[in-house]
Amino acid sequence: MVTTKDRIIELRQQDPLIQAVRMSELLGISREAIRLSLVKLDMPTNFWKLPTHCLDCGKLLPHNNHSVKRCRSCWSKAHRTSLACDECGVSYDLTLSVAKIRLKSNRHHYCGNRCLGKWLGRTYGFKTKEEAAMKTGGRK
Numbered sequence: 001m002v003t004t005k006d007r008i009i010e011l012r013q014q015d016p017l018i019q020a021v022r023m024s025e026l027l028g029i030s031r032e033a034i035r036l037s038l039v040k041l042d043m044p045t046n047f048w049k050l051p052t053h054c055l056d057c058g059k060l061l062p063h064n065n066h067s068v069k070r071c072r073s074c075w076s077k078a079h080r081t082s083l084a085c086d087e088c089g090v091s092y093d094l095t096l097s098v099a100k101i102r103l104k105s106n107r108h109h110y111c112g113n114r115c116l117g118k119w120l121g122r123t124y125g126f127k128t129k130e131e132a133a134m135k136t137g138g139r140k
């Protein structure tokens, strides 16, 4: 005779992520009964809480949020890129979405306000504090 346990094990083998709710529907027994059988079988009762591994490096993720599929460092690698600053040439990190917008807009891009300020100063004639100080100091 096929017992509930056997059927649970079978369902679990067919679909390792099957939830207790679904099992109770399939087997026509209460969720509580399923849960108790699972406990007896030493199987996790929360199937959606199976450990998640990072898609890129395979590291076990510290959370069970299945919508997050990468660890923090791989996530930032996947979602970040670097652009070289037009002013100082130093590459800086930014998120991919921001990088796309910047490249698409075909505007200059800078590592920060300091370089942006320098460019603005050259282009529109107003000076950054440092440049202003330098000019004043060097005047004959």
Ligand SMILES: [Zn+2]
Pocket (backbone or CB within 6 Å): 054, 055, 056, 057, 058, 059, 070, 071, 072, 073, 074, 075
């Ligand atoms: Zn990773």
Ligand SMILES: [Zn+2]
Pocket (backbone or CB within 6 Å): 085, 086, 087, 088, 089, 090, 110, 111, 112, 115
């Ligand atoms: Zn720069």
